[in-house]
Amino acid sequence: MNDPIKPDDIDPVIHERVRLAIVSALAVAPEMSFNDLKSTLGLSDGNLSAHATSLQMAGYIEIAKTFKGRRPYTTMRLTAVGREAFRRYVETLRKMIEKGAEAMDEPK
Amino acid sequence: MDHGEAQARMQEIQRIMERATLWTILPGTSAILGGLMVLGGCLVSFLLFHSVDYPSFAPIDFASLLDLSLNGQIAFCVMWFLIGVGGLVAEIHFAQLQAKRQGISPKGRSAKLAFFSLTPGVVVAMVLTIKFLAPTVMRPQEIQYIAPVWMMLYGTGVYTAGLFSVRAPRTLGKAFIAAGVTSISFLQQYGIITVALSFGLFHIAFGLYVIHRRRAGSST
Numbered sequence: 001m002n003d004p005i006k007p008d009d010i011d012p013v014i015h016e017r018v019r020l021a022i023v024s025a026l027a028v029a030p031e032m033s034f035n036d037l038k039s040t041l042g043l044s045d046g047n048l049s050a051h052a053t054s055l056q057m058a059g060y061i062e063i064a065k066t067f068k069g070r071r072p073y074t075t076m077r078l079t080a081v082g083r084e085a086f087r088r089y090v091e092t093l094r095k096m097i098e099k100g101a102e103a104m105d106e107p108k
Numbered sequence: 109m110d111h112g113e114a115q116a117r118m119q120e121i122q123r124i125m126e127r128a129t130l131w132t133i134l135p136g137t138s139a140i141l142g143g144l145m146v147l148g149g150c151l152v153s154f155l156l157f158h159s160v161d162y163p164s165f166a167p168i169d170f171a172s173l174l175d176l177s178l179n180g181q182i183a184f185c186v187m188w189f190l191i192g193v194g195g196l197v198a199e200i201h202f203a204q205l206q207a208k209r210q211g212i213s214p215k216g217r218s219a220k221l222a223f224f225s226l227t228p229g230v231v232v233a234m235v236l237t238i239k240f241l242a243p244t245v246m247r248p249q250e251i252q253y254i255a256p257v258w259m260m261l262y263g264t265g266v267y268t269a270g271l272f273s274v275r276a277p278r279t280l281g282k283a284f285i286a287a288g289v290t291s292i293s294f295l296q297q298y299g300i301i302t303v304a305l306s307f308g309l310f311h312i313a314f315g316l317y318v319i320h321r322r323r324a325g326s327s328t
Contacts, residue, residue, distance in 0.1 A: 010109060017120075024121045025128035032132070035321050039276070040131045041124065090121065093114045100111025 013058045014089045018043065018051045023086050026061060026078040034074040052076060060085055126218030130273035133214055135202035139315030142195035147308040149191045150300045156180060157300075170255060170299035171248035185241070222269035229265030233258045252296040255303050259288030262307075276321075280314045 014020050021041045026032060032040070038048050055061040060082030064075050078086070109117075157163065157172035165172040173181055207214035236257050240250040263284025270277030287306040295302050 015109075020117070020121065021124050024124040028125045028128045029132045032128070036131060039321060040128050042275070090118070093118050093121075096109065096111055096114035097118060100114070103111070 009088075009092045011085050011089050013054065013060065014085055016051070016054075018047060019055055020089075022048070022051060022055060022076075023060060023078065023082060026076060027083065027086050031075050031077045034076070037076060055082070058082075058085075126221070127273055129213075129218045130222055133203045133207040133219065134273070134277070134318055135199065135206050136315040136318030138195070138198040138202040139311045139318065141198045141202075141315075143308045143311030143313075143315065145191045145194055146311065147304055149188060150304040150308060152187060153184065154300055156184060165248065166297065168300040169248075169252065169297045171251045171297070173251055174246055174248060218272050221272045225268035225272070226262075226265035229261035229268075233261040236261075249296070252299060253292065255299040256288045256292035256296070259284050259291060259302070259306050261288075263288055276314065276317060280310060283310055 014023055018041070021043075022037060025037060025040050029036075034048065034052075037043070037052075038045065041048070052061065052063060056063050059079060061076050062079055064077075066073050066075075153170075154167050156176065157165075157167035157169075160167075160172065160175040163172060163175050165175065173184055176184065203219070204214045213219075237254050240246075240254050240257075263281045263286075265281070266284060267278050267281025270279075270281055284306055287302060287310070291299075291302040291306075
């Protein structure tokens with residue numbers, strides 16, 4: 001609980017704002033389509049595509065490309081590795097917030 | 109990263125998770141069903157008003173209610189009440205189905221926020237409707253106000269509920285408010301048409317949009 005927070009504790013892959021947003025959304029829904037994510041996060045095609053690829057390369061999300069009728073249908077889901085990374089990131093944030101609150105409570 | 113940024117990040121995560129939950133459970137089917145029920149209600153109302161022998165108002169004017177017999181008036185009110193309840197039940201049912209399919213809770217914080225954003229406007233609209241219909245001698249202008257009042261208050265509720273979700277419900281809310289303002293300013297005597305356009309077609313268009321977005325895949 002009182003472990004010091006090291007810079008290495010902050011996962012650089014998730015720390016980037018757009019990637020954090022993608023992972024946060026996928027943490028709630030088991031699977032989301034490309035368009036659903038785009039609507040939810042208000043991102044452009046290119047932006048979402050680029051960051052999703054980074055997350056996929058890190059092994060945090062799986063991207064499945066199929067067809068619905070003649071249209072391409074892309075879905076994304078968080079992998080177990082991604083879920084664990086997200087959990088650790090949120091835990092790090094929580095520790096930082098607690099430490100900040102403790103620092104404020106300390107008498108000067 | 110300092111304490112303040114960590115807090116901001118945490119809030120951002122929470123906000124995105126809420127938006128994702130609401131978008132995921134947004135039911136397109138119930139919006140279409142609701143829209144179709146309203147169109148059916150408008151058609152029945154028109155036929156009911158049209159059947160009056162010596163009408164004082166045009167059959168597309170809700171003030172024609174004054175031309176109906178007491179039984180006709182009661183049937184009219186019961187029908188619209190059932191359409192409202194039916195729409196609400198369909199909305200809840202399909203949202204729960206969608207949430208179950210997605211494996212998420214339909215009773216999360218965001219869903220509650222959206223529900224409580226929508227409720228006050230609907231309650232106020234109901235109170236005003238009762239107030240407009242309650243007098244012993246009903247006045248045509250007050251009856252004509254009912255439809256635009258519902259459009260504006262429902263639109264405000266949908267817009268506010270949309271603040272916890274994506275842009276689509278906010279757009280729907282704005283469309284309802286605009287329709288209500290136009291209706292109360294210029295189109296009071298065309299109640300059936302404005303209700304068919306707003307509560308009917310807006311809902312159907314919204315439902316189709318949601319379904320299309322969910323089915324449409326991607327450009328990647």
